[in-house]
Structures are given as C-alpha cells and as structure tokens.
Amino acid sequence: MTTLRAINITKRFKGMTALDRVSFEIRDGEFVCILGPSGCGKSTLLRSLAGLEAIDEGSIEIGGRDVTCAPPSERNFGIVFQSYALFPNLNVEENIAYGLWNKGLSKDEAAERVAGIIETTGLGCHSKKYPQQLSGGQQQRVAICRALVLNPEFLLLDEPLSALDAKVRLKLRKEIRQIQQRFAITTIMVTHDQEEALSMADRIIVMNEGRIEQMDTPQALYDAPVNGFVADFVGTANFVGADRAIRPESLCLSKSLSDNTIQAEVCDVEYRGAFYRIEVDTHVGHLMVDIPSQQSDAKVLRLGSRLYIDIPQDKVIMLKSA
Numbered sequence: 616m617t618t619l620r621a622i623n624i625t626k627r628f629k630g631m632t633a634l635d636r637v638s639f640e641i642r643d644g645e646f647v648c649i650l651g652p653s654g655c656g657k658s659t660l661l662r663s664l665a666g667l668e669a670i671d672e673g674s675i676e677i678g679g680r681d682v683t684c685a686p687p688s689e690r691n692f693g694i695v696f697q698s699y700a701l702f703p704n705l706n707v708e709e710n711i712a713y714g715l716w717n718k719g720l721s722k723d724e725a726a727e728r729v730a731g732i733i734e735t736t737g738l739g740c741h742s743k744k745y746p747q748q749l750s751g752g753q754q755q756r757v758a759i760c761r762a763l764v765l766n767p768e769f770l771l772l773d774e775p776l777s778a779l780d781a782k783v784r785l786k787l788r789k790e791i792r793q794i795q796q797r798f799a800i801t802t803i804m805v806t807h808d809q810e811e812a813l814s815m816a817d818r819i820i821v822m823n824e825g826r827i828e829q830m831d832t833p834q835a836l837y838d839a840p841v842n843g844f845v846a847d848f849v850g851t852a853n854f855v856g857a858d859r860a861i862r863p864e865s866l867c868l869s870k871s872l873s874d875n876t877i878q879a880e881v882c883d884v885e886y887r888g889a890f891y892r893i894e895v896d897t898h899v900g901h902l903m904v905d906i907p908s909q910q911s912d913a914k915v916l917r918l919g920s921r922l923y924i925d926i927p928q929d930k931v932i933m934l935k936s937a
C-alpha cells in the first residue's frame with residue numbers, strides 16, 4: 616500500500632532550484648533514507664513533505680488524499696531534528712508529555728501514554744532527569760519519544776545522529792531501527808552518511824543537485840547503481856571505461872596474466888584492519904583494490920610492487936548513464 620506520494624515536487628529559493636521535479640512513493644511501514652551530499656536538497660524535501668516549506672510545483676498525497684496545501688498540523692508527521700530542542704526546565708516525562716497536554720489530554724491520560732512509550736524505548740531509569748543530565752544519545756531518544764507519543768502516521772528524522780559521537784551513533788542506529796519496527800511506523804530519515812543509510816533503510820533515495828538519481832534497496836544501489844554518481848556516492852567505485860565500474864573488493868590479485876587480468880604497479884598501501892586497500896596504476900587507469908588482511912600475499916605488498924589484477928567480468932557494473 617502506498618502511504619506517501621510525491622509527484623514532481625519543485626521548490627525554488629530566489630531563482631535557485633532546490634528540488635527539481637522530485638517524484639517517489641513510500642509504502643506503509645517502510646524506512647526510507649534520503650541520502651546525498653551537502654546542499655542537494657534533502658532537508659528541503661523533508662520540510663516540504665511536512666508542510667514546513669511551501670512547494671512551487673507538483674503535489675503530495677497521503678493515502679490518496681492531496682495534502683499539497685494542507686498545513687503541517689493536518690499531515691500527521693512527527694519530526695525529530697539534529698538538535699534535540701528539549702525544554703530544559705522540564706524533565707524527561709514532562710518533555711514527552713508536553714505535546715499531549717497541548718492537545719488537551721488530561722494529566723492522567725498523558726501520564727499513561729508517556730509511561731507506555733518510556734517503557735518501550737528503555738528510558739525508564741531516566742524519566743525524572745532533566746535534559747542537561749542526559750547524554751546526547753539519551754536526549755535524542757527523548758526527542759524521538761516526544762514525536763512518537765503523539766501517534767503520528769509518519770516519523771521524519773532530519774540528521775538525527777549527526778551531532779553524536781561515533782560509538783553512540785552506532786548504538787542509536789540500531790535503536791531507531793528497532794523502535795521503528797516495534798511501532799511499525801513509516802519513517803523517512805535524512806542523512807549524508809552512506810553507511811547509516813545502507814544499514815538502516817529498507818529503501819534509499821539518492822539525491823544530487825535537487826534531483827533523485829536513484830531510489831532502491833541498499834543492496835540494489837550497491838550492486839546495480841544506475842550511474843557514476845550513485846556508484847561513487849554509495850560505496851567506493853573504480854571506473855573502468857565511461858559506462859563501467861567495479862567495486863574494490865571485487866578485484867583480486869592474480870598469480871599470472873590471463874584474459875581478465877591486467878598488469879599493475881602498487882602506488883599506495885593502506886591498512887584498514889579487516890583489509891588492505893591498495894591503489895595501483897594500470898593501463899585502464901588508477902584502481903583501488905581491497906585485499907582481505909588474512910590473505911597471505913596482502914602483507915608483502917609494497918610501494919612499487921608489480922603484480923597482476925584480476926577483473927572478474929561478472930562483477931563489472933554496467934552504468935546506464937555516465
């Protein structure tokens with residue numbers, strides 16, 4: 616079932632086109648990430664869906680209902696931003712309850728709903744604390760609860776993890792995904808971090824300069840990117856010709872020259888823990904090759920080493936447009 620449809624959304628800021636005929640459909644219960652470089656229009660797209668930004672052209676439908684001109688309050692989105700924006704003078708329970716009080720729920724009714732959500736999201740032991748007594752990750756969890764307690768149809772997350780340190784990000788990634796599944800809530804998350812998008816999303820919208828380059832599952836984006844931009848932005852790509860690419864882990868060392876091998880000279884060796892990334896010069900250009908660290912010949916590679924690289928033809932990605 617389609618819950619959300621964007622049809623040719625265009626948004627301009629003083630003659631600058633931030634969104635250029637953006638169209639997609641999001642299904643009920645899906646977790647969709649909007650991924651792309653800085654300034655490509657991710658936040659503008661999210662804000663347009665929420666009604667915080669009026670679009671210039673196109674339309675937005677929720678469950679078949681046209682909401683293009685509807686105010687944010689009639690769209691039933693819960694939004695969480697990078698900055699948690701919690702009320703400093705209210706404790707965790709009160710922060711989460713605030714929206715319910717605003718809606719006119721009695722203190723008792725609100726307290727019951729808040730207790731339920733605090734329980735499911737594991738914030739129980741922090742319920743009486745104030746924002747300044749919480750870590751960034753905990754504050755962001757409160758912000759997510761505050762959005763969820765209003766029973767929105769959609770959860771919109773704008774770079775919710777980018778203010779947190781690496782370890783907390785990893786933990787919260789999992790937690791957000793678990794919460795999303797537990798509540799079966801259709802979720803759209805903006806991120807510029809490809810790893811975050813690959814690990815969390817059911818489908819990813821890859822944006823570039825206000826347009827959608829590709830919308831697909833993480834696996835399909837990685838294995839079959841439609842063009843050079845997607846191949847390069849999602850994962851790492853070697854370009855072997857204008858319309859072909861190959862991933863560094865698909866290339867391997869070969870003992871001898873054969874049909875699919877080429878001669879190469881090592882110009883850089885970088886240890887990455889699980890693998891070595893070596894860079895080589897070949898007659899088809901500069902290539903990155905990932906060699907598992909366990910592999911015996913990985914350790915003996917030095918700058919200037921001459922070797923053969925195997926290019927498995929079944930791993931070559933055909934790009935639809937360069």
Ligand SMILES: Nc1ncnc2c1ncn2[C@@H]1O[C@H](COP(=O)(O)OP(=O)(O)OP(=O)(O)O)[C@@H](O)[C@H]1O
Nearest residue numbers: 628629633651652653654655656657658659660807
């Ligand atoms: N209120 C505004 N007024 C003028 N230009 C704007 C406004 N909001 C966004 N823009 C411009 O629109 C383009 C898209 O901005 P947007 O914030 O959507 O990008 P983004 O992909 O979310 O970037 P980032 O990852 O850096 O947050 C940018 O060029 C930005 O400068």
